[in-house]
Amino acid sequence: MTGTTAEGRIYDVAIIGAGVVGCAVFRACVLAGAQTVLLEKGGDLLEGASKANSAILHTGFDATPDTLEAACVQQGYALYREICESMNLSVLKTGAMVVAWTDEDLARFPAIVDKASRNGVPVRVLDAQQARQREPALSEDVRGAVLVEGEDLIDPWTAPMAYAHQAIANGGMLMRKARVEGGARQGDVWRLDVAGKPAVSARVVINCAGNYGDLVEAIARPSPFTITPRKGQFVVFDKTAYELFRTIILPVPTALTKGVVVTRTVFGNVLVGPTAEPQDAREFPTVDHDHLTKLREAAFRIIPALIEHDVTTTYAGLRPATQFSDYQIEALDGLGWITVGGIRSTGLTGALGIAEHVVGLYRAHFADPTPLADVVVPHMPNLVEDLPRPWMQEGRGPIACHCERVTEREIETALTDAVLPVGTLGGLRRRTRCMMGRCQGFYCTRRVMELAQTHLPGLVSPIGEGRHDA
Missing domain, CATH: 3.30.9.10 (D-Amino Acid Oxidase, subunit A, domain 2)
Known part of the structure; x- marks a missing residue:
């Protein structure tokens, strides 16, 4: 659990699902002034559909015109370029x-x-x-x-981590290992049943559950779409x-x-x-x-x-495809619910645009909070090859993963991050690139496990698993 909470607290917004879209919506809701909690069933962020993609920052040149997807992708593209420098997020021009x-x-x-x-x-x-x-x-x-000059490449994991990091640093709450198993609307408040934890109460729920989106949607209504991964x-x-x-x-x-x-x-x-x-x-x-x-x-x-x-x-x-070609995003008046479903391969680019659209729905249908005045902006660590990396610096300390040149200090920093510490070994790989190089952890696993074991209880060897989570 990251952030602060209180017994009996009622949040303005509860977001289900901490993929790239959920993280972007989390950031947008917090910066808009809503008291927000993000619920993730996994032990860390990006453990579902968002952990595997081609990492392209799309212009939307090939999107179906006049669709919600086209609008969100183009706005997301512009917003990413607007914030990337301040957060130290990469753009590789290709x-x-x-x-x-x-x-x-x-x-x-x-x-x-x-x-x-x-x-x-x-x-x-x-x-x-x-x-x-x-x-x-x-x-x-x-x-x-x-030729489409504007299509470029980005780091697909650091960007959504930055969105969540900024949300938490500005007062948002993250709950990991918080699988939502059901819920009921009581008056104007949702009471969400969370496996192994106290129920979470919120006035508005936003469904960003990715490949489980139709199942989560059934908490509020018969789902109008079916996810076929x-x-x-x-x-x-x-x-x-x-x-x-x-x-x-x-x-x-x-x-x-x-x-x-x-x-x-x-x-x-x-x-x-x-x-x-x-x-x-x-x-x-x-x-x-x-x-x-x-x-x-x-x-x-x-x-x-x-x-x-x-x-x-x-x-x-796995991409959360539905029977529809466009995004499935809508606000349910009277139910305190916003659906964000069917976000397929363009979700990495479209996330920030989707988040702005969702906040617009929230303001139009449910509440109009006052945006934060003094916003904390995180400076994310660099993992990309075309910019200086920690291993190049004087006094860097020992290197733990030689294939990807990941220092022990980078691993320790990720494990002890005061705002958003690593929750799983997969999360550690996505935060640092350790065990993801040529040897796929064959040489560095032992040292990485030694560094991580006191921070990640119950750690087991990932040999074999990493080959499906590059």
Whole structure:
């Protein structure tokens, strides 16, 4: 439990789910002046859908125009760029190319350009020669590309951690290991049943439960949407491949998926994926040989030189897809409830825009608090490769993880953070990058466990688990 609480307290807002969207909504509600608690069933933040994504800061060029998703993605993109410097959050400028490999792909370019124009995003069509001039490592089979200069890469974990950190530093309350199992509206207050803990009372509940969104929605009403998790598998190539190219390589999208992306990461790797596989299970996505082989083969067709580089790891994530193509966000008048569901692959970019939209609904339907005047702004530690890292500094102390060059001091700082200490070993990896490099923890696990064991009771060896949580 992080923050302060009191027996019998009634919060203005209770948010269920501490993924990237829940963390952004948490921040927005606290800064808007609402007394807010964030409830997370896991032992740390980002333990569901948000722990696995391609980490692209989307312009929204390919969003369906005039949808809520398009509006939230564009506002989220602008807000991230507005706050990132003050919080020490990264932006790796890369641009993106939607690449055509066939005549059918080329025939879709006018529609892609028209959609981008309707969304207000400038793009430019390149012929095959121009595409290869920009990225010489592309296969000679390239037929052309649509260049989107504004698409960039970010650190997908530090950003939502910063949102939660700022919310707590400004008076918000976080409860981890707080699975909401039910609830009832009593007068104008929700009483939420939390497994193993006292009930939590709040005037308004915001459902940000991701892959469990339809089940949580049933607390308030029969859910109008059904979550069918969509699994995406990824392959991560070694850091030796990083200099092969710089632009995000996107396929011409289909109705089901944006397709297989080949991109750098801010951590110095090359990422290929995701697949798009509907499944029933809401947790523990697995990887399989056949899909991973197809991803590698697709990567080699796009950038042939990748065949000379090793795969560091593979992992899979689940996106909370519904039967609808747009976000499912609405306020339920008279019920003190706001639904935030169906946030799929654009959630990392759209989170801040979604949060502003949700606060607007809260003000319009439920209450109009006074925004905070003196706001604490956290300065987050840097994990990205293109900026100075702690291991480069004089007097850094011992290094615990040599693959990712993580110092013991970074690990100890994350474990003892006064505002938002690490809650799980997965959380420690996401805060520091330890055990996520070339050896996947083979050499550094013992030392990391020694550093963490007094702060994380019941710790067990993660060997094997890390390969699915890159």
